[in-house]
Amino acid sequence: MxxxxxxxxxxxxxxxxxxxxxxxxxxxxxxxxxxxxxxxxxxxxxxxxGHGNREVIHAMASQMDKFSLIPAHAFTNQPQLDLGDLLVSLAPGELKGNCRVWFACTGSDANDDAVRLARQYFVEIGKPSKYQVIGRWRGFHGNTISAAGMSGIAGRRSIFQPMYVDSPHIPPAFCYRCSFEQTYPSCSLLCARTLESIIRQQDPETVAAFIAEPVVGAALGGVPAPDGYFEKIREICSKYDVLFIADEVMTGWGRTGKLWGIEHWQATPDIITTAKGISGGYAPFSAIIARDSIWSVLQQNHSAFKAGHTLNANAVSCSAALAVIHYIMDHxxxxxxxxxxxxxxxxxxxxxxxxxxxxxxxxxxxxxxxxxxxxxxxxxxxxxxxxxxxxxxxxxxxxxxxxxxxxxxxxxxxxxxxxxxxxxxxxxxxxxxxxxxxxxxxxxxxxxxxx
Ligand SMILES: Cc1ncc(COP(=O)(O)O)c(C=O)c1O
Structure with missing residues (x-):
């Protein structure tokens, strides 16, 4: 009992x-x-x-036998380096071999880090007016105050709303209950085209990023965007120099029948956030994967990424993620x-x-x-x-x-x-x-x- x-x-x-x-x-x-x-x-x-996977248990235990946490301001660790190589080799579309990764602990802080990166990038390329992040109604990006501001579930927002850095939102890509009362494909993807209107209304010079889940999880119970949606989103983001962040916290690592959820569309994000399935629940873990061209700006300016949590890149979590990903690929x-x-x-x-x-x-x-x-x-x-x-x-x-x-x-x-x-x-x-x-x-x- x-x-x-x-x-x-x-x-x-x-x-x-x-x-x-x-x-x-x-x-x-x-x-x-x-x-x-x-x-x-x-x-x-x-x-x-699934649960009780011996390969993951073994990988984590042998790493724990060596060490778990090291002072990350002074050292790196081999599982972290190996995992970085693996993620870059498995990244989707144009990101493959052309990106770098940053490790964190949860989906919420990965999304927080993604928008920090977008903001720091624009400041460092001399566009400091760009700060806004556009989200979607009925999107979910986490429970930190910052991630909640980008999310769009009214029922979870109202109490904390005065504390958010609030984001503009566009309606979801949800054909069963289309916000525009249109029908696909005769709608010509009005839900995606609305992104352009809102960027223009907000002033493109203020908009840094757009964030969306390829398949909406907690807020809509598994709703994929229609065909052509993310191609249109990609086109609009590129036109207005807005970074496209794909929140793959739920959809990554094979969950949707492709390694990445976004691979159901012909569109490569600028930044991907991943958590949950990457370590399969064996250890708290998340990561952001971003274009090399974004990180290079920070590197050339000798400007460290201004983010990070004490437990980031914990060696045991990294070894869990390595073992989980290998298991997914090998089986x-x-x-x-x-x-x-x-x-x-x-x-x-x-x-x-x-x-x-x-x-x-x-x-x-x-x-x-x-x-x-x-x-x-x-x-x-x-x-x-x-x-x-x-x-x-x-x-x-x-x-x-x-x-x-x-x-x-x-x-x-x-x-x-x-x-x-x-x-x-x-x-x-x-x-x-x-x-x-x-x-x-x-x-x-x-x-x-x-x-
Ligand atoms: C799409 C998406 N992003 C972010 C998060 C937040 O992840 P976490 O709960 O690990 O902070 C979630 C959690 O459900 C999610 O579904």
Whole structure:
């Protein structure tokens, strides 16, 4: 049984948190022996290679045997150097072999570092008026005050809004609920073209960067931008000398069925942020990957990058990331994510036909979501007071499945969704099991809903 929660503050005051005793592959086991499928890949989209991987454990333990943290202002370490080489060799598009990396601890601080780099770069090339970062409504970039200012989930923003360096936002690329009430492709990608209007309204001389997730995770439950979107974004950013930052904190490392989420489009970002799946949850870790031409400016000016946290580039975290990435590449997990993702989407679409309350199924690879509706035709949603996605999460836990509840598809507050992101090692029969459990949970949810 769970001990009463007295001293530790958890993410909710209103529910019990079972204690997990061990985890293996795609499964978690609590102290009563109950098994759960890690269907959201941690909280969330983290556990890329599953739990208890011996290769990662061995790599981390042997590094710990040598040393863990060294004074980073005075020394470097071999795992950090090896990981830098690996990331540069695996970077997408024109970045491959043409970029450098900076290591950090979490997705939020990687995004903070990315906008610091953009700002410092423009100051150092003699364009100090460029400082603004444009984000997207229903985007999520982290929970630090700076990352939250770029994010666009109204429900999470309002309390802290007076403290943000607030960003201008453009509407999301979300065809199911298009902010412009248009239809793809006759819309000619108005959601992307809006970036140009906002840059011009803000004055291009003030805009340093645009940040977006290739597939929106926490805020929209696995929504990929439509074809052509990021090509248009790239074109606009280049036209106005605005750096394009791809937030690949969730989408990197095979999650979407390609090594990088942005590889679904023909567009190379100037800066990529990565976290979560890069170390698979074995150690807190993140990185930014940026064009050589950006770092060269700082280097030529002998100007150190003005960022950094005490635990950055921890040697144990770097060795974990090295082992995780090698495991992903050596075991064909990018391809597995693509194939199992297609199977998962197909299964969910069958459930969409069967159940009135599933309005949309979306995603890429093993970053997949579905959205609840009261009425499929009108796409009306359930009242937020019902907390439908949280209700679903509870039923799923009862049925041995961890899911990630998301809210706010309509306006950052209303609209319930579920995000699924099981470890990339998941097998065909395990996906079938996952789909069956979701079916069961939806049946139980439907019984609870007011008629
Ligand atoms: C796209 C994206 N960026 C950034 C973050 C923040 O990462 P972290 O929680 O590691 O700070 C998240 C977290 O969910 C995310 O989904």
């Amino acid at each position: 769970t001990r009463p929660n007295i001293h530790v503050v958890h993410r909710s005051w209103d529910k019990d948190f079972p204690i997990i005793e061990r985890a293996e592959g795609i499964y978690l086991y609590d102290t009563t022996g109950k098994q759960y499928i890690d269907g959201s890949g941690g909280s969330s989209v983290v556990t890329s290679i 064909g997990l990018v391809e597995n994510a693509q194939n199992r993702g297609l199977q998962l989407i197909k299964g969910l679409n069958t459930l969409k036909e069967k159940h009135q309350i599933i309005g949309d199924v979306r995603g890429k690879g093993l970053m997949v979501g579905f959205e609840f509706v009261k009425d499929k035709q009108t796409k009306t949603v359930f009242p937020p007071q019902l907390k439908l996605s949280t209700l679903f999460e509870k039923l799923a836990l009862k049925n041995g499945l961890v899911t990630y509840p998301c809210t706010g598809s309509i306006d950052g507050v209303m609209g319930d969704m579920v995000l699924l992101a099981p470890p990339l090692i998941i097998t065909e029969s395990e996906i079938d099991d996952l789909i069956n459990r979701i079916d069961l949970c939806i049946i139980e949810l439907e019984e609870l809903l007011p008629s």
